[in-house]
Amino acid sequence: xxxxxxxxxxxxxIFQRSGQRLHTATxxxxxxxxxxxxxxxxxxxxxxxxxxxxxxxxxxxxxxxxVKVNDEESTVGVEFTPTIPHCSMATLIGLSIKVxxxxxxxxxxxxDVHITPGSHASEEAVNKQLADKERVAAALENSSLLEVVxxxxxxxxx
Amino acid sequence: MLSLVEEYVSGLQDSKAKDTAxxxxxxxxxxxxxVEALGLSLTSSQPHxxxxxxxxxxxxxxECYGGLTEREVEVLIAFYENRLKDHYVITPPVLQGLRAxxxxxxxxxxxxxxxxxxxxxxxxxxVRLAFVKQNCVFLCDSFTELKGLGADFVFGFVQxxxxxxxxxxxxxxxxxxxxxxxxGYDLGKFTEELFEVTSCYFPIDFSPPPNDPHxxxxxxxxxxLRDVLAGTPQFAEFLLPLIIEKLDxxxxxxxxxxxxxxxxxxxxxxxxxxxxxxxxxxxxxxxEVFQTSSEKIESAGLAALTxxxxxxxxxxxxxxxxxxxxxxxxxxxxxxxxxxxxxxLKLVWPSAKLLQAACSASxxxxxxxxxxxxxxxxxxxxxxxxxxxxxxxxxxxxFCFFSGSVGFSVEEVVLTCSSLQRIAEQVQDTEETGRCxxxxxxxxxxxxxxxxxxxxxxxxxxxxxxxxxxxxxxFWVFHVSRLAEKTASRAVSLFLDGDVSFLPDNSFPSDIQxxxxxxxxxxxxxxxxxxxxxxxxxxxxxxxxxMDQLLLQLEELSCTCSHPPSYTSAAKCFAGLVNKxxxxxxxxxxxxxxxxxxxxxxxxxxxxxxxxxxxxxxRVMLHVVYIVFHCVSLKLFSLLDDADLGPMAADGxxxxxxxxxxxxxxxxxxxxxxxxxxxxxxxxxxxxVQGFNAAPQEKKPNYLKALSNxxxxxxxxxxxxxxxxxLSLLLEALSCPDQGVQLSTLxxxxxxxxxxxxxxxxxxxxxxxxLLALTSSRAMNVRIVSxxxxxxxxxxxxxxxxxxxxRALARPLDDKKRLVRDxxxxxxxxxxxxxxxGGS
Numbered sequence: 002x003x004x005x006x007x008x009x010x011x012x013x014x015i016f017q018r019s020g021q022r023l024h025t026a027t028x029x030x031x032x033x034x035x036x037x038x039x040x041x042x043x044x045x046x047x048x049x050x051x052x053x054x055x056x057x058x059x060x061x062x063x064x065x066x067x068v069k070v071n072d073e074e075s076t077v078g079v080e081f082t083p084t085i086p087h088c089s090m091a092t093l094i095g096l097s098i099k100v101x102x103x104x105x106x107x108x109x110x111x112x113d114v115h116i117t118p119g120s121h122a123s124e125e126a127v128n129k130q131l132a133d134k135e136r137v138a139a140a141l142e143n144s145s146l147l148e149v150v151x152x153x154x155x156x157x158x159x
Numbered sequence: 160m161l162s163l164v165e166e167y168v169s170g171l172q173d174s175k176a177k178d179t180a181x182x183x184x185x186x187x188x189x190x191x192x193x194v195e196a197l198g199l200s201l202t203s204s205q206p207h208x209x210x211x212x213x214x215x216x217x218x219x220x221x222e223c224y225g226g227l228t229e230r231e232v233e234v235l236i237a238f239y240e241n242r243l244k245d246h247y248v249i250t251p252p253v254l255q256g257l258r259a260x261x262x263x264x265x266x267x268x269x270x271x272x273x274x275x276x277x278x279x280x281x282x283x284x285x286v287r288l289a290f291v292k293q294n295c296v297f298l299c300d301s302f303t304e305l306k307g308l309g310a311d312f313v314f315g316f317v318q319x320x321x322x323x324x325x326x327x328x329x330x331x332x333x334x335x336x337x338x339x340x341x342x343g344y345d346l347g348k349f350t351e352e353l354f355e356v357t358s359c360y361f362p363i364d365f366s367p368p369p370n371d372p373h374x375x376x377x378x379x380x381x382x383x384l385r386d387v388l389a390g391t392p393q394f395a396e397f398l399l400p401l402i403i404e405k406l407d408x409x410x411x412x413x414x415x416x417x418x419x420x421x422x423x424x425x426x427x428x429x430x431x432x433x434x435x436x437x438x439x440x441x442x443x444x445x446x447e448v449f450q451t452s453s454e455k456i457e458s459a460g461l462a463a464l465t466x467x468x469x470x471x472x473x474x475x476x477x478x479x480x481x482x483x484x485x486x487x488x489x490x491x492x493x494x495x496x497x498x499x500x501x502x503x504l505k506l507v508w509p510s511a512k513l514l515q516a517a518c519s520a521s522x523x524x525x526x527x528x529x530x531x532x533x534x535x536x537x538x539x540x541x542x543x544x545x546x547x548x549x550x551x552x553x554x555x556x557x558f559c560f561f562s563g564s565v566g567f568s569v570e571e572v573v574l575t576c577s578s579l580q581r582i583a584e585q586v587q588d589t590e591e592t593g594r595c596x597x598x599x600x601x602x603x604x605x606x607x608x609x610x611x612x613x614x615x616x617x618x619x620x621x622x623x624x625x626x627x628x629x630x631x632x633x634f635w636v637f638h639v640s641r642l643a644e645k646t647a648s649r650a651v652s653l654f655l656d657g658d659v660s661f662l663p664d665n666s667f668p669s670d671i672q673x674x675x676x677x678x679x680x681x682x683x684x685x686x687x688x689x690x691x692x693x694x695x696x697x698x699x700x701x702x703x704x705x706m707d708q709l710l711l712q713l714e715e716l717s718c719t720c721s722h723p724p725s726y727t728s729a730a731k732c733f734a735g736l737v738n739k740x741x742x743x744x745x746x747x748x749x750x751x752x753x754x755x756x757x758x759x760x761x762x763x764x765x766x767x768x769x770x771x772x773x774x775x776x777x778r779v780m781l782h783v784v785y786i787v788f789h790c791v792s793l794k795l796f797s798l799l800d801d802a803d804l805g806p807m808a809a810d811g812x813x814x815x816x817x818x819x820x821x822x823x824x825x826x827x828x829x830x831x832x833x834x835x836x837x838x839x840x841x842x843x844x845x846x847x848v849q850g851f852n853a854a855p856q857e858k859k860p861n862y863l864k865a866l867s868n869x870x871x872x873x874x875x876x877x878x879x880x881x882x883x884x885x886l887s888l889l890l891e892a893l894s895c896p897d898q899g900v901q902l903s904t905l906x907x908x909x910x911x912x913x914x915x916x917x918x919x920x921x922x923x924x925x926x927x928x929x930l931l932a933l934t935s936s937r938a939m940n941v942r943i944v945s946x947x948x949x950x951x952x953x954x955x956x957x958x959x960x961x962x963x964x965x966r967a968l969a970r971p972l973d974d975k976k977r978l979v980r981d982x983x984x985x986x987x988x989x990x991x992x993x994x995x996x997g998g999s
Binding site (some may be wrong): 031109 | 892969985987997
């Protein structure tokens with residue numbers, strides 16, 4: 002994606018990745034129901050940054066604290082924080098998050114992805130786009146956009 | 160008669176004495192008449208005449224003492240005692256006569272006392288001792304009367320002993336003193352004198368001259384003197400300082416004697432006797448062990464410490480008295496404990512020995528020391544990564560304490576066992592450590608195990624914990640050959656003959672039969688897993704004694720016992736032993752196998768499971784002997800159809816193909832042929848397929864399970880090459896309702912999917928369908944592995960199925976288990992990227 006043009010944020014601050022989630026005994030127990038929790042959603046969001054060979058987590062774009070899920074009510078909300086206030090990748094990043102969640106969660110979930118308030122210049126516009134189902138579907142028909150999104154979501158090792 | 164007397168006394172004709180005696184015996188005249196007749200000579204003014212007269216009388220008495228009445232004896236004794244006051248030249252015949260009189264049975268009571276009194280009062284010292292020497296036995300017996308003499312007697316005795324140098328006299332003197340002391344005689348104010356006059360000879364420094372006709376040895380003198388000195392607590396206040404002083408000497412024999420005397424004396428003492436000397440004694444003992452140059456002295460010192468501690472442990476405490484055992488052990492611990500934590504200095508081992516000596520004295524002492532020392536040892540152990548011999552030795556003696564005490568908890572058992580196991584695995588295999596294990600730890604282990612099964616004071620939990628741990632004990636680690644051989648033969652004699660002589664404790668029931676099951680009780684038979692440890696891991700060069708007998712009993716136990724761990728261990732032990740035999744002896748084994756078959760073939764037998772287990776284990780061991788191998792595997796195949804044993808037979812294949820970590824592996828010197836698994840597989844896979852096709856529906860799962868068990872254990876390359884032939888069978892297995900079959904099939908498919916053979920590609924649709932069906936299995940594991948397989952399959956040309964799979968995978972996204980959901984998310988994400996721009 003970054004073909005020759007200047008990078009938006011050339012020297013991002015890098016945050017440490019959190020470690021693997023440890024299994025508990027109840028998770029091994031066949032009869033116990035494990036509800037979907039914030040950590041689980043956060044683990045799903047292991048998405049690559051479009052510009053750098055880093056993950057969103059490492060750039061602190063997504064943080065576990067900003068993930069809220071309610072399994073019973075089938076809602077999930079993710080706030081993400083672009084690295085700089087005029088980041089033009091914000092929409093792309095938001096779209097990747099939304100797509101990943103659409104692909105990874107049961108259909109019953111209502112997914113809300115928005116920018117952390119006060120962290121971006123055009124957050125209202127971006128949020129509106131992300132909340133609009135038809136616009137999202139249309140975006141994914143665009144094959145070059147889809148390509149970029151898929152690259153972000155691919156599991157190549159970083 | 161008078162003429163006889165005259166001839167003897169004046170005529171100096173000795174022979175007349177005999178005639179006189181004869182006369183008395185014949186009853187011609189009595190002794191008293193003789194005395195009257197002697198009246199003239201006895202009252203003569205010449206001492207020699209008087210002596211002569213007395214001598215005649217004495218000689219007659221020597222012959223005739225048996226016929227004397229009590230009245231006569233009494234008179235004669237009075238007479239003789241009186242004569243003691245006479246001229247010294249008369250004393251020898253007087254003594255001779257008294258000696259004769261002491262042999263009379265008709266001796267009146269009190270006469271011994273009066274004799275001795277006059278003896279001590281009137282007779283010249285040196286002569287007295289000679290007399291006493293001759294009549295020692297009599298005197299000792301009559302000492303019960305002598306208590307009436309009191310301190311006078313002691314004084315007299317002390318005087319008589321003073322300055323004596325002749326070893327014969329000394330020996331006798333010591334024997335008498337010992338008698339005095341041992342009979343609890345009140346020594347009164349002469350205690351110290353008596354002590355002085357005997358202890359001045361301590362320690363004995365005597366070298367018998369060559370060709371000594373009397374044959375008195377130094378040891379005799381040492382031991383007799385020791386009996387005197389150590390004989391009564393009344394000597395304690397004098398003896399203990401003397402011992403401390405003599406321990407300071409440079410002479411080895413003096414030190415040794417002192418230590419041994421100390422050990423002997425404390426067995427009589429109580430804590431109050433020792434109280435003021437504890438520090439001094441400890442300082443000396445410690446010095447002797449820390450700076451020892453001789454093994455004898457060291458062991459004498461340790462023995463003394465044990466005796467001392469034991470004495471202190473015996474004391475009964477009053478409410479206001481101090482606990483001298485605690486005080487003493489505080490001293491000991493203060494000096495020894497910190498050395499244990501500095502394992503590079505050379506005082507570790509002596510400190511350990513001292514602590515061990517103190518511990519072995521009593522349960523109380525053991526408890527105090529163990530609680531003080533063990534926590535720091537464990538901490539030390541955990542901090543060190545390098546195991547060396549000294550650390551091993553700590554654990555050696557810790558294990559000794561542990562096994563010596565009763566009433567430990569389950570946690571302690573587990574902790575000990577796991578620590579011991581870790582040490583065994585890490586320590587260097589040297590002669591010293593090997594000896595430590597074989598001579599100390601293994602007997603104690605067996606002893607502990609035996610106690611725990613035969614004594615009721617151990618709870619079931621402890622027993623179980625203990626055995627679970629020790630089944631895996633790495634017995635094979637310590638194989639200095641002759642030590643291993645010794646242990647093996649001891650173990651065999653314990654198990655076959657109930658011989659407990661090499662075990663440190665002796666509180667076992669007498670009829671131990673460890674290879675037989677008693678009624679419903681399996682507690683003793685489970686000991687067989689320890690036998691397995693002892694003998695199955697021996698190198699081939701070491702011969703196991705009584706092998707045939709052992710095999711016979713093991714076979715019986717494994718076929719008849721009803722307790723699964725016991726009969727399985729017995730089977731493993733049997734197999735391990737058989738495996739070590741020369742291949743040429745397989746005939747016996749073949750016979751065994753047929754015996755087992757006959758049991759298996761009789762449907763009504765109650766021990767088919769046991770027989771089956773034995774067969775499997777023997778089979779596992781006998782890869783070397785092909786004929787048996789072949790027979791047994793045939794049998795196994797035939798059993799797949801069996802109603803009861805079918806599932807077990809299927810599982811049996813898993814056992815056949817895997818390494819058993821406790822008996823059949825290289826470290827146990829077992830005979831393992833390479834590539835046996837491939838060979839087995841290539842020879843039998845066709846048969847399996849055939850059998851499967853022919854089997855009725857309800858038996859098919861057995862075949863599938865057997866197949867997946869076999870394939871699972873093959874090396875990866877083999878799996879990949881062999882798989883095409885079995886593919887349809889494996890796919891069939893995927894739709895088998897048995898979850899075990901599903902799981903094992905999936906797990907052996909999974910690695911194959913990384914690099915799939917062409918045959919698999921042709922069957923993709925079937926595969927995908929089956930896998931999708933399994934994602935809704937009731938078992939979590941099956942769901943997980945099938946999702947992983949679907950993930951893996953995404954790399955194949957599966958685009959046509961994409962839509963269907965994506966739809967199907969939506970369901971597991973909402974699975975109730977998180978682990979399943981994780982796999983589903985990953986699989987579905989991967990499938991989304993298939994054929995999509997930007998997808999990998």
